[in-house]
Amino acid sequence: MFAPYACLPDQSRERLHAERMSTFRSPYQRDRDRIIHSSAFRRLKHKTQVFVEHEGDYYRTRLTHSIEVAQVARTLAGVLGLNTDLAEAVALAHDLGHTPFGHTGEDALAALMAPYGGFDHNAQALRIVTRLERHYADFDGLNLTWETLEGIAKHNGPVTGPNADPKHARDPLPYALAEANAEWDLELSTFASAEAQVAAIADDVAYSHHDLHDGLRSGLFSEDDLMDLPVTGPAFEAVDRMYPGLDRMRRRHEALRRVFGVMVEDVIAVARNRLDAAQPKSADEIRAMEGTVIRFSKPLYQELKAIRSFLFTRMYRAPSVMVERARVSAVIADLFPLFMAQPDLLPDEWQADVAAAQDETTLARTVADYVAGMTDRFALQEHSRLLG
Structure with a gap:
């Protein structure tokens, strides 16, 4: 039961390389499954969110974050009559890079x-x-549908044209985006589908929630610090009224799940109002609108800005985190020029790309592909092995 503005599987713009339709799965289900089975997705297990991956077993990694984003995206898409499989595929892929x-x-x-x-x-x-995913006999990459590629490219909004957010506008376009768009026009000046917009807001919901949780667990701030903030303060007060004397960990969980609920319910209410007002009849009408239909209300957005400002000061730029930032920045800063000077140090499977490099720029992009694909622990191990 899809809404008229949902991306319908039988109306997909299909894939760059034609394939037979699956007997049992829709095109977007196949996209989701290919992403989950990709090497890049598995590597997210050992890539950090805020803390370096090995610092604690309870902190979020890119993998657990992506799963949480996908869960929120499926919930929002289902309530709004959108294609849950497409929303989930974009959500699972959004951090692969x-x-x-x-x-x-x-x-x-x-x-x-x-x-x-x-x-x-x-x-x-x-x-x-x-x-870069090279597992299939007939093509490089995962050969995802146009709708999933579009969602990855512009889930944060148009990247060119008058509607591009200055924070996301690209002039010139990043070379990786320009290459993909040259091969298959992703209509970068329009908004993405409602499903991709859902994936983007799900990302905001997930990290706003779990960064509070991880910050508390790390000891960078306490529950008392959150009592003076919007959304979090009322959430803790509500728990205290309902469960006086609740132990610390249960109190924390109950409060933060209420913060989570506030964000999800706000997005649903705003989306329903905007969709009812616009009455879009197709996914393309969603793309052609002057703004997003999936967003926070203005009051909640301002409250979340206050929370993010708090997190920036107390967590993302905490002294202990900044020390670690400097250390791991040095790891990247050491490895990149080393591989540029000695590309033979790259693994055998990368040597064909090294040989095909026509100039320093294409070699640098190959080295960047390799370094970007490293996990936290592998980067540290290689730095120790190669540089001592």
């Missing part, structure tokens, strides 16, 4: 790649699913 050591690693690699076209994790996710 992340480097080791989270945004710290991305910042370090982007600086090193600045002379060669830069580095962007969203664009790198497209490069992975269109080029």
